[in-house]
Amino acid sequence: MMFITSHKHLKTIIMVATRSLDDKGWVLVGGSVLRLLRVVFLLSLWRMLLPESGEVSGMTRNAVLTYTLIAEVFAGQISVRTGLDGALWRGDIANRFLRPVGIYGQFIAEMFGSGLPNLILFSLPLFCLAPLLGVDPLPESAFAGVLFLCSLVLGIAIGAAFDFIFASFMVLLEQHVYALTQIRDAVSVLLSGAIIPLALMPWGIGDFLTFLPFASLASAPLRIYTGTGDPLFLMGLQAFWAVVLWPVAHLLWNANRERLVSHGG
Template sequence: MNQNKNVLTGYGSLLKAIRSTMSICAKQIFDGGFLFVAGGYMIQAVQFVMLIFIWKSLKQGEELMTYTLMATILHQELNIISPATASLWEGSVIGRFLRPIPVEVSFFAETVGKWWIPHFLFFGLPLWLLAPAFGISPLPASAMHGLLALISLILAASLGFALDLIFASFAMHLKNGCFAALAIREAIFALLSGEMIPFSLFPKAVGRLFSLMPLGSIAHGPLTIYTGLANNPLWVLGLQLFWNLVLWTVAILFFRKSKERMISFGG
């Protein structure tokens, strides 16, 4: 009985620590000033409007408009950049090893609290509600597509965290080149994820190839399911599950090995 109680208490403490970390990070979002946060949202809004104008000028279908809408709303969940890499440069990564939660979980909790929650409340949800004013349907192709898209989004976020951990591990080997890893990642993600440019606009063979790659499962997967553009949603989910198993195995092994070479920089 005592052992079971300790196990349950341990899980309770972990969940409480995760919630506390999320709450603290969410409250810190405006520490840099409202204009700092609003500026980032404004850039995303301008990019969204420009893409919509382009798709309309090209006479693309309603599904593509909804695709771009949801890609903008879910940007933080699809393009996951945790504090893992930046903390190496700042030297703050050492403090995370002293927290009562695993360092990987700490990165997850900080990302959700600092980026996901504020982005959804102050940008994503208002944009979703205003979408009809742009002549765009914010609803999924059907209730079933919406449910499958939610499952796909969870798998995509999990895959995004695995890739983020891999890039953070890669940055540990670059020493002073931490931000070079971020620049490389941003360039690769913009091209291969399908978040900004749907694969349906690529040559068929190229789009098909990109959709089979890990990054394609992050943005292209849930967005095509949500809009009904996926020919076989179950195949997309199966591919996402496969890449999760592969990349999380690589991420955990690589991160554990890279910690042995870790050096903290700066403050």
């Protein structure tokens, strides 16, 4: 039974990835150009602001450059979007409950599928071309690279839980899909450390933000990758938030299930 379910999830991933290439080819090209310009701008900015030698808040300039590049390489995995908001907006959420796959598995599989084209067509080339941008893309050590992947999986789990929690609140509060999405995006970018490493924030704000679940999405895996954080502490914090947030997400989802279906048409 588990094999059959896993096979269905795999087929969903492949189907969504293929559909993304068919329907959004030019969108991928345009998005890739914008992402490349963004990472080049950020790398240039850090080179101007940070000294070539020495450390700032425990991070060297090279570590910050690697942090920034890897944040862009894995942007799709750091900024988790299951597509639940789109299903609500299109009105097909009710049909999801009729499919022979669990509702969580459906959206998580679609999330992986939609991110696969960008990972292959943009992230992999960016990683390989990083030396041309003057950035060492490799992790602090091979072991740090393995721990980074484990931390990234934990971050994805937390991000998926956030998606279901936000969707439940959206329907509970009867808010517009994209209004709440914009709020979430703004908060996540600021508090997760996806753009600005938390260690570089003034007045020790980053030390406080480290303990919030948003930091587990981006800051934790990226600090592990660059060797600027304690892996045991960071992954322990991620595991804690995953254990806390998923029961909350499940509870809110079940409590608002009928309203979600009604909202979907």
